Amino acid sequence: MLHIMRRIQDLKSFTLHAKDGELGRLREVFFDDSSWRVRYLVVETGHWLVGRQVLITPEALGSIHEEKWTLQIELTREQIETSPLMDTKQPLLSRQQEEEYHRHYNWLPYWRSGLLGYLGRSYENKDKGEETEDPHLRSSDEVSGYQVEARDGEVGYVEDFVIDEKDWVIRYLEISTHRGWFGKKILLAPTWIEQVDWEDRKVRVDLLREVIRSAPEYEEGQLIGRDYEINLYSHYGRNQYWE
Structure with missing residues (x-):
């Protein structure tokens, strides 16, 4: 049995495509330092959104096309462009920032699900005072x-x-x-x-x-x-x- 496993450096060779056009390339990933799960892909948007990097969660990822060296993102460029601005220079996102991000896409946040979360599941607003501490996110580039x-x-x-x-x-x-x-x-x-x-x-x-x-x-x-x-x-x- 062969697993589909890739190095981050190899993934950087793929071009990421939204539903309606090219998105950019992978710069690094932010992962949870307790579970070692990838929480966000940091994407360089190139000429499309000059000077901006965006976060993409694994639940938005579609198929990888080996022959074309592309990775499909199941989002539109408008959805990504209008997503909340995040400081991607370091993975110090507060729960409030992550809440806002997931609310934009109407996704269940990963810390409220047994899995990474699913597309199409409605966002549920919990107590606002819940989980306000910084999550344990680490940058692959930094480590x-x-x-x-x-x-x-x-x-x-x-x-x-x-x-x-x-x-x-x-x-x-x-x-x-x-x-x-x-x-x-x-x-x-x-x-x-x-x-x-x-x-x-x-x-x-x-x-x-x-x-x-x-x-x-x-x-x-x-x-x-x-x-x-x-x-x-x-x-x-x-x-x-x-x-």
């Missing part, structure tokens, strides 16, 4: 470059993220190891992370460097099949997420 530390020392840094398109969750962190390991790249699942030090920009894992060094190698852009995942999880002695 790229974080140092990765094993129990006995550094092993490399976060280079990219591998997203499972089935539910738009970050399934793996792509780690570029030290030059002494000949630039070998490996994958680590977010569930294996012991701690992320957001201030010191470090990802800590409860593994030894040798265990990571001897992990199945990941070649940039390779298709991740179930056999590869079985070997990966077996190597680290972890429970398989698909079970």
